[in-house]
Amino acid sequence: MERTITLDHGSGGRATHELISQVFAQAFHNDYLGQMNDSAVLPVPEGRLAMSTDSYVVDPVIFPGGNIGSLAVHGTINDLAMSGARPLYLTAGFVLEEGLPLDLLEEIVQAMAQAAQEARVAIVAGDTKVVPKGKADKIFINTAGVGVVPPGLELGGQYARPGDVVLINGTIGDHGMAILCTRQGLALEGKIQSDSAALHDLVGDLLQACPEVRVLRDPTRGGVATTLNEIARQSGVGIRLFEESLPIRDDVAGACELLGLDPLYVANEGKVLAVVPPAVSEKALEVMRRHPLGREARCIGQVTEEDPGRVALRTRIGGHRLLDMLRGEQLPRIC
Amino acid sequence: MSQPAERGQRRIRIQVDGIVQGVGFRPTVYQLARSLDLVGWVRNDSEGVEIEVAGPSDRVQAFVSRLPQEAPPLAKIVRLEVKERPWEPGDGFHIQASERTGSRTTLISPDVSICEDCRRELLDPSDRRFRYPFINCTNCGPRYTIIRDVPYDRDNTTMDCFPMCAACRAEYEDPRNRRFHAQPNACWQCGPLVWLEDAQGHRLAEKDEAVRQAIRWLAEGKIVAVKGLGGFHLAVLATDEAAVARLRRRKIREEKPFAVMFASREAVQGVCQVHPEEEALLLSRERPIVLLAKRRAVRPGHSEIAPSVAPRNRFLGAFLPYTPLHALLFHDAPYEALVMTSGNQSDEPIVTDNAAARDRLRNIADVFLLHNRDIHIRCDDSVVRSVRGKPRPLRRARGYVPVPVVLRESGPVVLGVGGELKNTVCLTRGRYAFVSQHVGDLENLETLRAFEHTIDHLQKILEVHPRLIVHDLHPDYLSTQWAEGQTQPARLAVQHHHAHIASVVAENGWDGPVLGVALDGTGYGPDGTIWGGEFLLVDGARYERLGRFSHLPLPGGERAIKEPWRMALAALWCLEGEEAEKVHGEILSRWPEKERRVVFQMLRSGFNSPLSSSCGRLFDAVSALAGIRDRITYEGQAAIELEQALEPDAGAYEARITRDEGLWVLDVFPLLEEVARDVRRGTRPGIVSARFHNGLVRAIVHLVERLRQETGLSAVALSGGVFQNIYLSRRLEEDLIDQGFQVLIHEQVPPNDACISLGQAHVGREHLKR
Numbered sequence A: 001m002e003r004t005i006t007l008d009h010g011s012g013g014r015a016t017h018e019l020i021s022q023v024f025a026q027a028f029h030n031d032y033l034g035q036m037n038d039s040a041v042l043p044v045p046e047g048r049l050a051m052s053t054d055s056y057v058v059d060p061v062i063f064p065g066g067n068i069g070s071l072a073v074h075g076t077i078n079d080l081a082m083s084g085a086r087p088l089y090l091t092a093g094f095v096l097e098e099g100l101p102l103d104l105l106e107e108i109v110q111a112m113a114q115a116a117q118e119a120r121v122a123i124v125a126g127d128t129k130v131v132p133k134g135k136a137d138k139i140f141i142n143t144a145g146v147g148v149v150p151p152g153l154e155l156g157g158q159y160a161r162p163g164d165v166v167l168i169n170g171t172i173g174d175h176g177m178a179i180l181c182t183r184q185g186l187a188l189e190g191k192i193q194s195d196s197a198a199l200h201d202l203v204g205d206l207l208q209a210c211p212e213v214r215v216l217r218d219p220t221r222g223g224v225a226t227t228l229n230e231i232a233r234q235s236g237v238g239i240r241l242f243e244e245s246l247p248i249r250d251d252v253a254g255a256c257e258l259l260g261l262d263p264l265y266v267a268n269e270g271k272v273l274a275v276v277p278p279a280v281s282e283k284a285l286e287v288m289r290r291h292p293l294g295r296e297a298r299c300i301g302q303v304t305e306e307d308p309g310r311v312a313l314r315t316r317i318g319g320h321r322l323l324d325m326l327r328g329e330q331l332p333r334i335c
Numbered sequence B: 001m002s003q004p005a006e007r008g009q010r011r012i013r014i015q016v017d018g019i020v021q022g023v024g025f026r027p028t029v030y031q032l033a034r035s036l037d038l039v040g041w042v043r044n045d046s047e048g049v050e051i052e053v054a055g056p057s058d059r060v061q062a063f064v065s066r067l068p069q070e071a072p073p074l075a076k077i078v079r080l081e082v083k084e085r086p087w088e089p090g091d092g093f094h095i096q097a098s099e100r101t102g103s104r105t106t107l108i109s110p111d112v113s114i115c116e117d118c119r120r121e122l123l124d125p126s127d128r129r130f131r132y133p134f135i136n137c138t139n140c141g142p143r144y145t146i147i148r149d150v151p152y153d154r155d156n157t158t159m160d161c162f163p164m165c166a167a168c169r170a171e172y173e174d175p176r177n178r179r180f181h182a183q184p185n186a187c188w189q190c191g192p193l194v195w196l197e198d199a200q201g202h203r204l205a206e207k208d209e210a211v212r213q214a215i216r217w218l219a220e221g222k223i224v225a226v227k228g229l230g231g232f233h234l235a236v237l238a239t240d241e242a243a244v245a246r247l248r249r250r251k252i253r254e255e256k257p258f259a260v261m262f263a264s265r266e267a268v269q270g271v272c273q274v275h276p277e278e279e280a281l282l283l284s285r286e287r288p289i290v291l292l293a294k295r296r297a298v299r300p301g302h303s304e305i306a307p308s309v310a311p312r313n314r315f316l317g318a319f320l321p322y323t324p325l326h327a328l329l330f331h332d333a334p335y336e337a338l339v340m341t342s343g344n345q346s347d348e349p350i351v352t353d354n355a356a357a358r359d360r361l362r363n364i365a366d367v368f369l370l371h372n373r374d375i376h377i378r379c380d381d382s383v384v385r386s387v388r389g390k391p392r393p394l395r396r397a398r399g400y401v402p403v404p405v406v407l408r409e410s411g412p413v414v415l416g417v418g419g420e421l422k423n424t425v426c427l428t429r430g431r432y433a434f435v436s437q438h439v440g441d442l443e444n445l446e447t448l449r450a451f452e453h454t455i456d457h458l459q460k461i462l463e464v465h466p467r468l469i470v471h472d473l474h475p476d477y478l479s480t481q482w483a484e485g486q487t488q489p490a491r492l493a494v495q496h497h498h499a500h501i502a503s504v505v506a507e508n509g510w511d512g513p514v515l516g517v518a519l520d521g522t523g524y525g526p527d528g529t530i531w532g533g534e535f536l537l538v539d540g541a542r543y544e545r546l547g548r549f550s551h552l553p554l555p556g557g558e559r560a561i562k563e564p565w566r567m568a569l570a571a572l573w574c575l576e577g578e579e580a581e582k583v584h585g586e587i588l589s590r591w592p593e594k595e596r597r598v599v600f601q602m603l604r605s606g607f608n609s610p611l612s613s614s615c616g617r618l619f620d621a622v623s624a625l626a627g628i629r630d631r632i633t634y635e636g637q638a639a640i641e642l643e644q645a646l647e648p649d650a651g652a653y654e655a656r657i658t659r660d661e662g663l664w665v666l667d668v669f670p671l672l673e674e675v676a677r678d679v680r681r682g683t684r685p686g687i688v689s690a691r692f693h694n695g696l697v698r699a700i701v702h703l704v705e706r707l708r709q710e711t712g713l714s715a716v717a718l719s720g721g722v723f724q725n726i727y728l729s730r731r732l733e734e735d736l737i738d739q740g741f742q743v744l745i746h747e748q749v750p751p752n753d754a755c756i757s758l759g760q761a762h763v764g765r766e767h768l769k770r
């Protein structure tokens, strides 16, 4: 019989204890977690602290290129990395739905542990709750992270300046389309893989070589277009993208066309948008390309003085299509 | 000063409002007063024209009654008010200098095509303006496109940099001259000039030689960018298939029809069937593009128009030369038909200045025929069709703008910012609604800038600021976002089809409630579905939805609009569900299996497949089912080609009228089922088209009949993009009239989304009344 999560696992009694020690503690094992106290007590290196938290509710929980566990580690690490922080510690909170197969939970927790280990980040505290069937969808994970920002580094969405260039470390829309194709059961030839990955090493290399970098952002929900709109508004500048230089995989482009989506609005989980002064753009690209996650890095756009707050795509035929921030899902505007 | 009136003498003051400045009104007044031997004066003021005349009562009376009849051709008198003045003798009749105070409420004239007098002089070797490409007079020439500010004086136009020579000045100052106060008056000595450049910017020829060389380039099949009145044209020989195909390739315009300018009415008649009302439109001083049915075979002596001018289209957009430069390009030329399409790349706004033309059209045009009279306001060519003897505008711009729509009553200043596609804006002042020229599709930066410029310019020349900004309910329309970005004044959101019907109500000066039938593409509905086949009760600022077309999902959202085959799948899915492949395999096999599977999966899961009651999408579904059009390259193409394919047939598919959640529903599924059955039987697409049109008209009339019983209303207002379809319009109007309905239709603004701004402004005013 398949072993599943029961309400007992959330009772706080022996079943809870077993679950924690056999599944979580084993997988996440490290000295801080091993303290087994009400809170973990941690050493802090020099610099300023960066903190971030995010909850993960993806459906399906297992997808090509990762699962909700690895995603929960990568996502929070990336949020820390975008402010220039070196991520140090994570916490993990789980909301489990009654009936969740234990094997599935173990697979997710293993992926989480592996992602943390590869990223050299410790999961130092955790929590588990079980809710009755139907009150959650299989598994929800919250991760919070702490990192440290080296002195002198000052990144932010408000620092983009006219003349700066917009760089990205690789292809656009992979994560969102991997999820959608799985969810829609789209049998497209060749599987689209999520790009879910931890970006702090790439970002570390970049910032070391080019401390002049002004903005780093990970274009997750809402995609590249929405993230750039945020930067354009925060900095009071315009942003132009060049259609011919957008890196989009053929299968992602094809799936987007079939489903009627614009890849520029589709989520990414292993991508960083960097706004850098033009003088260092070549160096920045070079550094990014040396990292395995940045081999396809390229310049995709430019910051302009005109049209502040607006993002436009210069199309192959030379017009400028506006990429605005959408209110909700993409509803047809064509009459 | 004033003395007791002599017996039988009278002095009056006349205030004339309307388009009465810059159209030769004062010379007419002068001549009329002189012929009646009256004394007094005439002058322009901020409201229009002010006149005082004195003399024997009977002749003063004759003056008042003859004035409107003898007004010059371009004048449009909206108000004429007479006030008695104390008697005062005078000597002679004078034209006084302009009054420049007060609010600027005078109306600006649209641009007017070259008049017969100027045309005669243009081609008269003894005239001092022989072959001068900028000849004009008070009865013709540029107006709206060159005006930077009011009052309309040369200093406030782009002609300010051309000081008049002595000869021109004398004409300008002589009240008896046809060029008295003609602000753009000019000649070879003092006015703007043309020249010809190659794509590298080298000057090839100047003045008359430039025109003569341009004709030679055109005759050889080359593409010439011609600077016109409201923007650039790209011109090419309309009879040369290779040349037209080259223009299509370079302009990246796949199939959208090109308009053709013909040398003369006879040349048009050689290629198209021209009914008298259509001929009147062609020859009108607005000189719009008129959509005319092509002849099966051209008349002897005329040449066939190249097929790629208007592929798969039984109609042709034809127009006649409207500037002196056009007239010269056709004079003594070895051709009588030129494609004249807007000078732009694909969907951008038409180019208006020389530098932009050199930059943007470099890869399209072989040579450039330029001039140095600046275009201040962009204005595309207008497009009309004729329906039941009346004009049906499809694009309202040059020649018509800025003539206002006269409203039923006066009211506060309101700005309607229009829709997303075919955008126009509308500003009201007093009893007038000023609908802007066609701005375009607000999806790119260039058009958005044109939109903002148009709003600024309208406010400037009308010298008003709105009390209310009205926008569409769709949160993502750029016009909505623009409105939301304004801190002042208040804002009002109006549902798309409410605005459609309100615009018909406004232009007809209708008072009270009306039944509205909006047959349209897509508009944002307040219930989270997309509307587009709507039966509304509209009463001023209020509307109620009484009925709708059946819901069809749009698999892929906007993709489904660009790919009508998806609508065909949606229709078959709604009819048969999982059985669709089995039942309609024959039809479905036309489309690739892989894509089909994805679309069916989207329909099954509802992913990115919003529901819509759109009539336009129903046309798309039928067009694709009938095998006419699977993917479109320009807006409305599938529906247009379905109409074009129509072969007369008396049959009519049956649609059902049902009720759902308190609404009448025009259930289109029985109709779609019959379409599919006829297609499976191999019925010709043209017959399917006819039966579909007929069935739809019959069902709409039935539903409106029910609404009349329910509401007691028998006035029906028709609007929406589907009314660009002439067959459907004609049949529906006639059938409704036969059933005793009073039918309100568009004659001044287009039924497509160009009318949204007027409807918004109207609803805004009604809203402020409450």
Ligand SMILES: [Fe+3]
Residues within 6 Å of the ligand: A335, B496, B500, B520, B521, B522, B523, B720, B721, B752, B753
């Ligand atoms: Fe519409």
Ligand SMILES: [Mg+2]
Residues within 6 Å of the ligand: A054, A075, A079, A220
């Ligand atoms: Mg996040």
Ligand SMILES: [Zn+2]
Residues within 6 Å of the ligand: B114, B115, B116, B117, B118, B119, B136, B137, B138, B139, B140, B141
């Ligand atoms: Zn004239």
Ligand SMILES: [Zn+2]
Residues within 6 Å of the ligand: B164, B165, B166, B167, B168, B169, B186, B187, B188, B189, B190, B191
């Ligand atoms: Zn002159």
